[in-house]
Amino acid sequence: MLEIAGLNAWYGESHILHGIDFNVQEGEVVTLLGRNGAGKTTTMKSIMGLVGRREGSVKFKGAETIGMLPNQIARAGIAICPEERGIFGSLSVTENLMLPPVVAPGGLSVDEIYTLFPNLKERAKTAHGTRLSGGEQQMLAIARILRTGARMLLLDEPTEGLAPVIVQQIGRTIRAIKNRGFTVLLVEQNFRFAATVADRHYVVEHGQVIDMIPNAALEANMDKLHDYLGV
Amino acid sequence: MMMIFGIPAPLLFGQLLLGLINGAFYAMLSLGLAIIFGMLNIINFAHGALFMMGAFVAWALLNYLDIGYFPALILAPLIVGVFGVILEKTIISRLYKLDHLYGLLLTFGLSLVIEGLFRNAYGSSGMPYRIPSVLQGATDLGFMFMPNYRGWVVLSAAVVCLATWAIIEKTSLGATLRAATENAPLVQAFGVNVPRLITLTYGAGIALAAFAGVLAAPIYSVNPNMGTNFINTVFAVVVIGGMGSILGSIVTGFALGVVEGMTKVFYPQASATVVFVVMVIILLTRPRGLFGKAA
Incomplete structure (x- = not known):
């Protein structure tokens, strides 16, 4: 589904990614683990074309996207839920939900989204998206990309700073969308949460992928992982 | 004769109407500036020149092609709008990554070039544009006579401003526009x-500026400086209303027109400066403008 090879990325003069290599198979949930500043978020943004400059190869469904603009990449069927959530304060909750254009058939209907996220239905009339709580904003940020029909979802730290009960709800959501055949690339700091949803984990350090651990082998590799993440 | 505050009523209402008319132009021009600033982060100094182009295109349509006022009200904004699209595509879009100041300097230069070209071709004395026959004459409102054309200007400007506001605040296109103003890369x-x-x-x-230009053509003569006369006041309106605020620019535009008109009645010497006095007061007390949001 997604094959990344030799991906380099820059913000202005600073060289952040130094040849990232990994792949995600269709229907998989794959995480990028790593310390702060390792380059996980930059990898997500680079896949979407949201960095100043990127080189290397990012193939989606076999087609090279490295020369494409962010809107073209989105139209190809990749959607992002950014780390800072990106809820628009000048838009109502409903407008936020309906903002991303539908890029392909097969997305969730608004009713299905409200079944997954009952809170959003209650808050649909809220005039400013940023009035929602952090957890509600995170759900809205995930919900709006489920509508679009994009089959490859990039979720950047969806559990960051949220209460355990909301983290559980987001975990259930990720498993639910995996069951519906979505492919998910997840950035996580919290590998205990990651272990409950993912098939495989890539470890990122200094802008490179340094290891891959299948979820089944996570327990056996705990010491190594603690070492990587410095926890 | 009826008197209000020691002023003859017809004089007071006459100036009120004149104020509303100027306010209608301030509102339409500052509305366009606000929309452009929100999306492009550029202070479009060429706005006055493009307003003038709207009036000239209407004049040219009438004198060269015999196309009258009402078709011109649609055609001139389209033609000048396409000219704006070409300007944006070829020149202005190169400046987005630079400081605001570069956009301001560029569009200021563009306005000098555009006005210079028109002055060269048509002189600066101005050319008349007749009020369309259905809008000639005046209506007795009981307390004053209102020239029909002036009523039409205030009414159509209000409708266009409200329609623009509704598109931005109430439609999905407007939602996309607002979102892109907040965070264009994510959109x-x-x-x-x-x-x-x-x-x-x-x-x-x-x-929008060109539409205002066509409305202005029969009131002010069609001349290359007509935009410059307006645009200084319009920038003051934008500062008072709050940079980038849609509703703020409409309300402030009309209100300041009226303030200016009333000043002409009560203290005519200050009428040319009152808007700038208000601007100074607002800048000192509410630097973000009346409707501006905190950053």
Whole structure:
């Protein structure tokens, strides 16, 4: 589904990614683990074309996207839920939900989204998206990309700073969308949460992928992982 | 004769109407500036020149092609809007990554070039544009006579301003526009062709200016300086209303027109400066403007 090879990325003069290599198979949930500043978020943004400059190869469904603009990449069927959530304060909750254009058939209907996220239905009339709580904003940020029909979802730290009960709800959501055949690339700091949803984990350090651990082998590799993440 | 505050009523209402008319132009021009600033982060100094172009295109349509006022009200904004789209595509879009100041300097230069070209071709004395026959004459409102054309200007300007506001605040296109004003890269990452949206926004803001220009043609003579006369006041209106605020620019535009008109009645010496006095007071007390949001 997604094959990344030799991906380099820059913000202005600073060289952040130094040849990232990994792949995600269709229907998989794959995480990028790593310390702060390792380059996980930059990898997500680079896949979407949201960095100043990127080189290397990012193939989606076999087609090279490295020369494409962010809107073209989105139209190809990749959607992002950014780390800072990106809820628009000048838009109502409903407008936020309906903002991303539908890029392909097969997305969730608004009713299905409200079944997954009952809170959003209650808050649909809220005039400013940023009035929602952090957890509600995170759900809205995930919900709006489920509508679009994009089959490859990039979720950047969806559990960051949220209460355990909301983290559980987001975990259930990720498993639910995996069951519906979505492919998910997840950035996580919290590998205990990651272990409950993912098939495989890539470890990122200094802008490179340094290891891959299948979820089944996570327990056996705990010491190594603690070492990587410095926890 | 009826007197209000020691002023003859017809004089008071006459100036009120004149104030509303000026206010209608301030509102339409500052609305376009606000939309353009929101999306492009550029202070469009060429706005006055493009307003003037709207009036000239209407004049040219009438004198060269025998196309009258009402078709011109649609055609001139379209033609000048396309000109704006070409300007944005070829020149202005190169400056987005630079400081605001560069956009201001560029559009200021463009306005000098455009006005210079028109002055060269048509002189600066101005050419008359007749009021269309259905809008000639005046209506007795009981307390004053209102020239029909002036009523039409206030009414149509109000309708256009409200329609623009409704498109921005109530439609999905408007929601996309507001979102792109907040965070353009993310909106583009959702699949929206943001560069095209920016181009069309500039074109629409310019079309609003040109529409105002056509409305102005029968009131002020069609001359190359007509934009410059307006634009200084309009920038004061934008500062008072709050940079980038849609509703703020409409309300402030009309209100300041009226303030200016009333000053002409009560203290005529100050009428040319009152808007700037208000601007100074607002800048000192509410630097973000009346309707501006805290950053």
